[in-house]
Amino acid sequence: MECTRCGACCVAPDIAALDKPLGMRCPHLTPENLCSVYDRRPQVCRSYEPDEVCKLIEAPTLEERVQKYLALFGLSAEAEATRQTGCASMRQARGTKP
Incomplete structure (x- = not known):
């Protein structure tokens, strides 16, 4: 599967290497x-490779794709809590030390 450059993989998941x-x-x-x-x-x-998840979350907007991704993995509430607190880093969101 070829990348559609939709941006969802750069928004939805947490990325430890980038905090x-x-x-x-x-x-x-x-x-x-x-x-x-x-x-x-x-x-x-x-190393990320587009896969069937990319097809499952297809939507007209990035926001919709992200919401579908988070719902697919049962992460909507956790992501909303992170947004509500305005966490600037993954460590802060997880409550861990650098």
């Missing part, structure tokens, strides 16, 4: 849903 919390937009994701550090992106991003 990016669940449901929060990666700071390196451009308005065009492209990676601004593509050549230097962490290994977890490099």
Whole structure:
């Protein structure tokens, strides 16, 4: 499966290598849903391969795709709590020390 560059994988999951919390937009994701550090992106991003989840979360907007992703994995409430508290980092959202 080929990447559609929808941006959902850069928003929905938490990304420890970037200290990016669940449901929060990666700071390196451009308005065009492209990676601004593509050549230097962490290994977890490099090894990501589009799969059936990409098809399951298809939707017209990034917000809708993210919501579908979070619901698919039962993470909607956790992501909403993270958004409500405005956590700037994954460590802060998880309540762990650096």
